[in-house]
Amino acid sequence: MTKTVVDGVLRAVKKVRGGVKVDHHKNTAHKKVERLPIPSKVVIPMQQHIGAPCEPVVKVGDVVAVGQLIGDTDKYISAPIHASVSGTVVAVGDVKMPNGTMSKAVTIESDGEMRLWEGIKPPVVETREDLIKAVRDSGLVGLGGAGFPTHVKLNFPADKNIDTLIINAAECEPFITVDYRECVENSKNILAGVYLLKKMLGFKQVIICIEDNKPDAFGVLKDIADHEQDVYDEVKLMVLESKYPQGAEKMMVQSATGRKVPPGKLPADVGCVVMNVASVAFIARYVRTGKPLISRSITVDGSAIKKPNNIRVPIGTNIGEIIDFCGGFSKEPCKILTGGPMMGLAIVGTDLPILKQNNAILAFAKDDAVLKDETDCIRCGRCAIACPMSLMPTNIVRAAKAKDVDMLNHAGITVCMECGSCAFACPAGKPLVQHMRLAKAILREEGKK
Amino acid sequence: MVNGKKLVVSASPHLRTKTTTTKIMLDVIIALIPALVASVIFFGPKTLLVTAVTVATAVLSEYIARKVMKRHNTIGDLSAVVTGLILALNLPVNVPLWIAAIGSVVAIIVVKQFFGGIGQNFANPAITARIVLLLSFATHMSGSEWVAPLSWLGKADAVTTATPLALYGKEGAVIPTLFDMFIGNRAGSLGETCTVALLIGGIYLIARKVISFKIPVAYLGSFALIMLIAGFVKEDSVGAALEYTAYQLMSGGLMLGAFFMATDYSTSPINTDGKYIFGVGCGIITALIRLFGSLPEGVSFAILIMNLLVPHIEKITTPKPFGTPKKEKKAKEADAK
Known part of the structure; x- marks a missing residue:
């Protein structure tokens, strides 16, 4: 790709410090977003946002239509959940989420019709x-x-x-x-x-x-x-x-x-x-x-995916089904992520639903999945240079080891957004983001005392 | 589980740089090759023997130390090779081999492994070892024992001479020309004489992003500035002051120290401001020792002294986390006091 910029555009007012140059791997940039065939079943968790989970407002046996409200709450920081296919509710109960926690979920067996809910109409937006x-x-x-x-x-x-x-x-x-x-x-x-x-x-x-x-x-x-x-x-x-x-x-x-x-x-x-x-x-x-958030586009890519593609999928679709649509695995998958490789989440299997905030499924074969061995820190400072938040990851690791709350606060651990630049840059292969999360956990724990 | 096989689950990020400690150390070794080649040319094949002894002893010391301390083996990271190599380049060619070996043992076991190994030592191993040897075996390490360059080619026995730094300013002394200084045709330690070879190595390291330009530039810049003033005071002419400064820059172990020893990760600050302070400190101390000290050379001592100050330099130069408001900064500083 060329780097020509059209006239009349702005450039950064103030450039960002640090960061890392990562290979782009935008292999699917030319792939038009395709629609996934209607899945036979969707599992729609009630926790698909930061904030309070929703409560299911349907029960087993209910017939629902596309876009119909199936979960809501009166808590402020939350977002309602809608049916992504039309069909029958076959289960309401706990399911395992990609991040390993449990959440209530509504399972809908699709009737294959994608019948729109009659209540859908454009909202009046004047104020x-x-x-x-x-x-x-x-x-x-x-x-x-x-x-x-x-x-x-x-x-x-x-x-x-x-x-x-x-x-x-x-x-x-x-x-x-x-x-x-x-x-x-x-x-x-x-x-x-x-x-x-x-x-x-x-x-x-x-x-x-x-x-x-x-x-x-x-x-x-x-x-x-x-x-x-x-x-x-x-x-x-x-x-x-x-x-x-x-x-x-x-x-x-x-x-x-x-x-x-x-x-x-x-x-x-x-x-x-x-x-x-x-x-x-x-x-x-x-x-x-007036059609609510019931589907989204995701990129499916990685060295273990046969046909990398961009696909529009109903929320709650099984991840395995999406991978199958992309031709399945070309190689034995060793690591599968939801989200990107820098901040994405490694999942334990493909029998999980896609959530509103997932923007990718990446599956990697062994060569790309196994990270290099951890060696001793050589104090090269690459982590500090890479940190866009001006933190010193080595100091934070030391403070966390000593469980020194004052030092953790002073080092600014709460500013860390876990972008992974430090760990990416580390020649010693230190899992620095893991250390940062641990440091935050220590701060929370010690704060309670 | 996919197809009955377990997946790898780990914390993000799932990508890592291809750079490793071994590759970094390999780059340093590559950067030292021009200086090594130059010293073989000027001081003869015995250079290789001295280097082989220091490198082999360094690696062996590291291996044994780790074994005795029941820690994982680290000779694969090549850092011991780098230490041995740099130590060799700091020794005169006619140094007895057993002294060279002692240098490596001191560097690796006492300075590096006693303090926890790579990344943990607070003083540069090669420099500290050089100072230990200098103080313990003064006659073999300096004084009148320097071998004149290229004398190994002649039929006569090795011709001894003094280093330019010791000669400079003495009446009747014949000193090398600036060009000789630049290419390394002068007396001195193995690897410190050839300015051009050290510059090539230094620029290679900067281009490969193994080191940052900040420490060498601050070191050489502050040193040159002081020498320029001193030269002007001495000679009372700008031209002579410039010549004096150029001479000083290319003398002693300054180039080797500025590019290869002051930039050691373990013993120099991580932060940008810290790097500048560290470099300027090295420059000032080197200049002061050369101008007023009783020793002709001050690079090793300058770097060692600054090594000891690194924790303090880092403390005052640690950047505030992104977005910390100015007011809070001041309040925090007040807190610290």
């Missing part, structure tokens, strides 16, 4: 409150991977002086190409979403950020930025250096505005809201059709 209610009803969570309920993110107090909406199309994780495909295939929805959010929430500027390894998306995003609706030229495209973790929220805020989010604070505290590009497109689609 800011309408929009936030609509976003909540849609069940939307951040589609970039974290799964934070979007309505919470958008429902900032009106007096908070939020002036900037940052659209994250960086997709800095290797292998994953669904956001890129969203830009290329669904630019109309992105366009509508950008101007809807800008109008309803009163952003003074919108900055669409993308990495410079996706030149084919520059044009369509530039068209959005240059659209006639943008009367005062407040929507801009920014092309960022391809570097991991360019797409991390705090990094994105710094690149786009030069502002730094303080430790323990959110982008909203410095006047910014960061949204994944697919989430923005989804909001526009929901406002137009």
